[in-house]
Amino acid sequence: MSIWKKQFTLDSLNQTSVNTLVEHLGIEYCDFDDNSLSAVMPVDARTHQPLGMLHGGASVVLAETIGSLAANLCVDEQHYCVGLDINANHVRPVRSGIVKGRAEPVHVGWTTQVWQIEISDEHGRLVCTSRLTMAVMKHKKKD
Numbered sequence: 001m002s003i004w005k006k007q008f009t010l011d012s013l014n015q016t017s018v019n020t021l022v023e024h025l026g027i028e029y030c031d032f033d034d035n036s037l038s039a040v041m042p043v044d045a046r047t048h049q050p051l052g053m054l055h056g057g058a059s060v061v062l063a064e065t066i067g068s069l070a071a072n073l074c075v076d077e078q079h080y081c082v083g084l085d086i087n088a089n090h091v092r093p094v095r096s097g098i099v100k101g102r103a104e105p106v107h108v109g110w111t112t113q114v115w116q117i118e119i120s121d122e123h124g125r126l127v128c129t130s131r132l133t134m135a136v137m138k139h140k141k142k143d
Helices: 010-015 056-073
Strands: 028-033 036-043 079-090 097-108 112-120 126-138
Touching (some): 056 079, 056 097, 056 112, 056 126, 097 126
Antiparallel strands (some): 028 036
């Protein structure tokens, strides 16, 4: 059974990135199934730190991008999700190519969600593991 409460395609997800940091960093949603959402990000001058490796902050942007969008796809139209906390452990350097992040839910509740995001290099080796906590909010009624 799918966790998604909204209809979407990869194209519609990628359209949400236009004119944002997500587009600037070259992040593209590439895959989803009933329980996860994935995106890729280039490792190049946009995402390097001064030593020529993938910037840890860029990995965190990728993790929060995927987890946040996934969280918002798991709530009905009367609700939305915002980030409360994110952490990341950087375990392997990457100098070029692409990395792929995959977000899976740990907990999808009425008031909070917790997502685990694993970022891997082109050889499937773990680069970063991140945990994202989201608050589930209700849209305020308009008068």
